[in-house]
Amino acid sequence: VNHVRNSSRNSVQDLYDEFGNLKSTATPTSDPTTNTTKWSINDELKTGGLAALFASLSGGLGVSYMALSPSRIAFDSGATSNLASVTSLIISVVTLVVGSSMVSFLPPFYVGGLLFYAGIGYLLDGVLDGIQFYTKPEYLVIWIIAITSIFFGSFAAIGIGIVLASLLFIARYSHSPFVRLIKQIKPNSDSPMAAKVVHQHNEDIGTYNCQFKHFFC
Amino acid sequence: MLWSGIVAQVVYLARARLPGMITGTSSTATPFIASAAAVMTTTTESVFAFMLLTGLMSGLVTYLCGVFNLSRFLHFFPLPVTKGFFAAIGVSMIIGGCNMSASLKLTTLASWYKLTDMTTLLQLASCIAFGLACKLVKSKSKYVWGFPVFVLLVLGLFFAILFASQGDLDSARQSGWLFATPTESTSFYSFWTMLNPVKVDWSTWTTAAPIALITLFFFLPIDLILSLAALEVSSTSFHLREPCS
Numbered sequence: 001v002n003h004v005r006n007s008s009r010n011s012v013q014d015l016y017d018e019f020g021n022l023k024s025t026a027t028p029t030s031d032p033t034t035n036t037t038k039w040s041i042n043d044e045l046k047t048g049g050l051a052a053l054f055a056s057l058s059g060g061l062g063v064s065y066m067a068l069s070p071s072r073i074a075f076d077s078g079a080t081s082n083l084a085s086v087t088s089l090i091i092s093v094v095t096l097v098v099g100s101s102m103v104s105f106l107p108p109f110y111v112g113g114l115l116f117y118a119g120i121g122y123l124l125d126g127v128l129d130g131i132q133f134y135t136k137p138e139y140l141v142i143w144i145i146a147i148t149s150i151f152f153g154s155f156a157a158i159g160i161g162i163v164l165a166s167l168l169f170i171a172r173y174s175h176s177p178f179v180r181l182i183k184q185i186k187p188n189s190d191s192p193m194a195a196k197v198v199h200q201h202n203e204d205i206g207t208y209n210c211q212f213k214h215f216f217c
Numbered sequence: 218m219l220w221s222g223i224v225a226q227v228v229y230l231a232r233a234r235l236p237g238m239i240t241g242t243s244s245t246a247t248p249f250i251a252s253a254a255a256v257m258t259t260t261t262e263s264v265f266a267f268m269l270l271t272g273l274m275s276g277l278v279t280y281l282c283g284v285f286n287l288s289r290f291l292h293f294f295p296l297p298v299t300k301g302f303f304a305a306i307g308v309s310m311i312i313g314g315c316n317m318s319a320s321l322k323l324t325t326l327a328s329w330y331k332l333t334d335m336t337t338l339l340q341l342a343s344c345i346a347f348g349l350a351c352k353l354v355k356s357k358s359k360y361v362w363g364f365p366v367f368v369l370l371v372l373g374l375f376f377a378i379l380f381a382s383q384g385d386l387d388s389a390r391q392s393g394w395l396f397a398t399p400t401e402s403t404s405f406y407s408f409w410t411m412l413n414p415v416k417v418d419w420s421t422w423t424t425a426a427p428i429a430l431i432t433l434f435f436f437l438p439i440d441l442i443l444s445l446a447a448l449e450v451s452s453t454s455f456h457l458r459e460p461c462s
Binding site: 069082093107120129 | 237238288302311319340349351368386438
């Protein structure tokens with residue numbers, strides 16, 4: 001299991017194609033060869049939405065869904081079942097009932113150190129992983145977003161990131177051909193009417209398999 | 218907020234197909250909601266009502282984003298921008314960890330003067346050393362249980378050193394080596410008594426609330442999607458599926 005874990009460690013670079021877009025993954029289910037499972041972002045959005053919805057309906061304050069840093073530490077600790085989630089739930093319930101005095105038995109450097117550790121992972125993933133693939137302006141974008149988050153917070157970083165994403169998107173797509181011919185294929189149709197037309201005008205009809213830009217598929 | 222996290226955890230346990238997800242109140246959204254509530258509302262009941270309703274509507278919007286397949290817009294996030302967010306998450310966690318370890322606020326100049334104090338410096342150094350050691354153990358350990366054992370071992374070692382040096386918990390709390398004991402004495406269910414619609418000042422909601430809510434609803438699903446993408450990078454056992462159906 002450990003071998004599989006190490007060999008299948010994700011790289012952000014692996015998630016994108018040569019155009020910088022997220023790759024399509026063919027299988028939406030478990031992959032027994034790599035012991036990995038694919039999950040739908042939409043499903044996770046629905047779960048996160050329901051979690052926040054029910055939390056608020058029951059009188060809870062704030063927006064609650066998946067928390068990144070404890071989840072990462074749970075994943076890094078080898079969590080493959082819901083044991084970590086159940087443990088977290090039990091500790092939270094005990095803290096709620098007994099009181100937050102439980103926290104006073106923890107050293108701040110210890111909790112801070114775990115946060116520091118999770119942060120280093122993301123920082124290295126962000127600025128070092130795949131550094132050879134970037135142009136200088138692209139690498140500058142990474143640092144602009146990171147520095148914005150330090151001084152102006154996450155919301156500002158997301159905002160400036162969306163603006164930069166738009167600019168990079170325009171720049172990248174303006175350099176790619178509008179229509180790319182992949183291959184010419186033979187006319188084919190299951191419709192009898194269309195088949196008749198194809199048969200009559202075979203010389204005049206050209207059918208091509210092309211790749212082109214399309215928004216909001 | 219703890220209650221909110223508990224309910225969210227139950228929902229994740231019941232519904233999420235990815236094991237090991239831990240929930241909590243969003244550190245991105247909550248300060249924003251709280252500051253907006255403080256500006257827009259006048260009574261405590263109004264603040265509670267505002268936070269409750271924004272949570273409710275944020276949840277609804279995030280859920281609808283999933284239903285209507287809006288995560289496909291993630292396609293238009295270029296790789297450097299996504300990586301920039303990862304770096305931003307990392308930087309905020311590192312600064313947050315350092316701040317927590319020695320009661321600092323490193324983004325202000327005044328906090329840097331506190332580093333001249335030896336105890337503060339030692340606490341900060343312990344945090345950084347522990348964080349780096351965790352990274353080293355995680356990358357070098359051949360066994361899955363190596364990292365959690367190391368994390369627990371350090372906690373045990375801390376208390377062993379504390380008691381071996383004739384120290385007691387109270388003096389450790391006073392010097393900042395343990396979190397201070399909270400002084401609040403209210404019961405955990407007391408916040409439900411604050412939810413009184415009659416005492417809510419609804420008039421202030423019509424002026425500034427729409428802008429705050431639109432901003433929030435726009436950013437929250439993006440925040441969740443980016444968090445999932447960030448988790449995927451660190452995970453060895455799951456991959457996000459193609460968002461475009």
